[in-house]
Amino acid sequence: MFTRHHKVWPRELPKTMTLPQTSLFTNLEISALRYPDHTAIIYYDTRITYRELLDEVEALAGWLQKNGVKKGDRVLLYMQNSPQYVIGYYAILRADAAVIPVNPMNRAAELEHYVSDTQATICLAGMELAEFIAPLVGNTYLERVVVAAYSSYVRQPTDLNLPAEVSAEPRVLNAPGLISWENALNSGDKPGEHTAGPDDLAVIPYSSGTTGQPKGCMHVHRGPMATAVQRSFWNITTSDSVQLCTLPFFHVTGMTGSMNSPIFSGATMVIMTRWDRNVAGTLIERYKVTGWTNIVTMAVDFLSNPDLGKYDISSLVTIGGGGAAMPQAVAKKLKDLTGLDYIEGYGLSETMAATHINPPNAPKAQCLGIPVFDVDSRIIDVDTLEEKGPGEVGEIVSNGYQVTVGYWNRPAETEAAFVEIDGKKFFRTGDLAYYDEDGYFFMVDRVKRMINASGFKVWPSEVESMMYQHPSIHEVCIISAPHEKRGETVKAVVVLTPEAEGSTTEEDIIAWCREQMAAYKVPSEVQFVSELPKSPTGKLMWRALQEEEWKK
Incomplete structure (x- = not known):
């Protein structure tokens, strides 16, 4: 037990x-x-x-x-x-x-x-x-x-x-x-x-x-x-x-x-x-x-x-x-x-x-x-x-x-x-998760949601957690995108705060991420959307975004 x-x-x-x-x-x-x-x-x-x-x-x-x-x-x-x-x-x-x-x-x-x-x-x-x-x-x-x-x-x-x-x-x-x-x-x-x-x-x-x-x-x-x-x-x-x-x-x-x-x-x-x-x-x-x-x-x-x-x-x-x-x-x-x-x-x-x-x-x-x-x-x-x-x-x-x-x-x-x-x-x-010395459990991700970028394992929820600290980000979903050399790479689908719309660019977000996290975790692409798809219970439907991206 x-x-x-x-x-x-x-x-x-x-x-x-x-x-x-x-x-x-x-x-x-x-x-x-x-x-x-x-x-x-x-x-x-x-x-x-x-x-x-x-x-x-x-x-x-x-x-x-x-x-x-x-x-x-x-x-x-x-x-x-x-x-x-x-x-x-x-x-x-x-x-x-x-x-x-x-x-x-x-x-x-x-x-x-x-x-x-x-x-x-x-x-x-x-x-x-x-x-x-x-x-x-x-x-x-x-x-x-x-x-x-x-x-x-x-x-x-x-x-x-x-x-x-x-x-x-x-x-x-x-x-x-x-x-x-x-x-x-x-x-x-x-x-x-x-x-x-x-x-x-x-x-x-x-x-x-x-x-x-x-x-x-x-x-x-x-x-x-x-x-x-x-x-x-x-x-x-x-x-x-x-x-x-x-x-x-x-x-x-x-x-x-x-x-x-x-x-x-x-x-x-x-x-x-x-x-x-x-x-x-x-x-x-x-x-x-x-x-x-x-x-x-x-x-x-x-x-x-x-x-x-x-x-x-x-x-x-x-x-x-x-x-x-x-x-x-x-x-x-x-x-x-x-x-x-x-x-x-x-x-x-x-x-x-x-x-x-x-x-x-x-x-x-x-x-x-x-x-x-x-x-x-x-x-x-x-x-x-x-x-x-x-x-x-x-x-x-x-x-x-x-x-x-x-x-x-x-x-x-x-x-x-x-x-x-x-x-x-x-x-x-x-x-996927881990527990700490006190017995608290922490989510890492779904078994099948890991992104493998040139052999580096990227857990989307970890990147999302860090990106939520950006003052211009209201919501974010991390998915994988196909990449010619890396196999797959990190992409961020972002909903900006009302104040940031029109004044925050993709380059701004990427530059901020480079300062906050390891290079292999930094999104190589940022897509701005008005809203993220959610289930009737409010859960983020990351898989829908993922499948749409790879269909391209």
């Missing part, structure tokens, strides 16, 4: 944790029993209590079972953040089925893969997405789609700027197999006894993958239960905590940090359907938000808001996330403004969010953190599988309750994803 980090472990927390031997749904049932009139959700100024939330979950679970959903079946959840997402997620669990969270950016061809791979017969969809899933009804395994209009849950007057999807009025559903959310909830169907336990399938998020079609990461209830409970204790969350929910729930970080963990604690979720930094500022001030789990790019946008000073954000107690290393200049601005450190963490779809988080009282900058409760994490040689020591770069492998039990319908890939060490199965993350 890796224990080097125990010397920096938070003193108030145990190093091991006994998990509930119940399903994830039971967390909602218990919170509703304990805090029936406490606010579970605030949605653009409309409040929903825990009693109301559980009642609607039970009603939808009854409809699901009445319409053929059996234990172990898979149900697609194709929505943006909303009360309906939370209700749908927990209703699927209540019906003893498994949630298939689908990226709202996916369209017909991608949706067909999810349906055919999981053999799902029912989908819960947002109204704005119904047109993309409806053509699959009757032509695939899919039989019914329950369509939800987000506006039906904005029941109180609000002065907040509503996204178009939230302000849109419900539409008449004419396509076969489509049923309105309200009709499903008002069907009067009652669910049977809840029988799912910790070893039954709960959720199958699909990993983006590096090649081929997305793979379903199978998680039994024990997995998301682990990350929900662990995050709750790590951040000292109580029923009086208020969580701002801006990360998409379909992604494991938002699912865990902004939904499952608050529900376990009986806390309040302040849900945003789309990111808007001014609305976020208003919500933090209006509802005294105490915690905010986000993505680094979201935090950067929030802190760069020229109107940030208008909002009282002093209620924040914890703020953190991952997806990329937090630029030191931005972290300093947050610290100066709030007195808070940005707490970075690390996890994957295969690990149901975090396996590593920085200790709140002793975080390190641009660091993945330390292994959390009961997680055994090592660094191994990619080829020989030999275990590495402090400061040596290798692949992160992890063992813990939250690790996937395997890829859906992919036994060969499941077998290849694990390695045995000391008699335990460790998941191979595909991420």
Whole structure:
């Protein structure tokens, strides 16, 4: 067991944790029993209590079972953040089925893969997405789609700027197999006894993958239960905590940090359907938000808001996330403004969010953190599988309750994803990192993202971290570019700050880099763009830029 980090472990927390031997749904049932009139959700100024939330979950679970959903079946959840997402997620669990969270950016061809791979017969969809899933009804395994209009849950007057999807009025559903959310909830169907336990399938998020079609990461209830409970204790969350929910729930970080963990604690979720930094500022001030789990790019946008000073954000107690290393200049601005450190963490779809988080009282900058409760994490040689020591770069492998039990319908890939060490199965993350003498883990890069320039190994994230110190750079992505002599060379794709546009040149950036880093790391080319491609969760899509460059 890796224990080097125990010397920096938070003193108030145990190093091991006994998990509930119940399903994830039971967390909602218990919170509703304990805090029936406490606010579970605030949605653009409309409040929903825990009693109301559980009642609607039970009603939808009854409809699901009445319409053929059996234990172990898979149900697609194709929505943006909303009360309906939370209700749908927990209703699927209540019906003893498994949630298939689908990226709202996916369209017909991608949706067909999810349906055919999981053999799902029912989908819960947002109204704005119904047109993309409806053509699959009757032509695939899919039989019914329950369509939800987000506006039906904005029941109180609000002065907040509503996204178009939230302000849109419900539409008449004419396509076969489509049923309105309200009709499903008002069907009067009652669910049977809840029988799912910790070893039954709960959720199958699909990993983006590096090649081929997305793979379903199978998680039994024990997995998301682990990350929900662990995050709750790590951040000292109580029923009086208020969580701002801006990360998409379909992604494991938002699912865990902004939904499952608050529900376990009986806390309040302040849900945003789309990111808007001014609305976020208003919500933090209006509802005294105490915690905010986000993505680094979201935090950067929030802190760069020229109107940030208008909002009282002093209620924040914890703020953190991952997806990329937090630029030191931005972290300093947050610290100066709030007195808070940005707490970075690390996890994957295969690990149901975090396996590593920085200790709140002793975080390190641009660091993945330390292994959390009961997680055994090592660094191994990619080829020989030999275990590495402090400061040596290798692949992160992890063992813990939250690790996937395997890829859906992919036994060969499941077998290849694990390695045995000391008699335990460790998941191979595909991420290169090292740990220091104190047991903190630091990302170097993806296994396949290294740039080999004339034999010199260049780790893009290292160069990006250094370039963020340039005052004219707002965002940067390092990729490789073909080079006649070196094979490949370093290229920087840069978004300048508004002040630097028109006055900073490619030569300026390269000259600055020559002063800051080894010559072989210096970008030989700088391309200025208005924005970098990002996934719906805010992660930098470096691979898209990489492939575009080599296609040239």
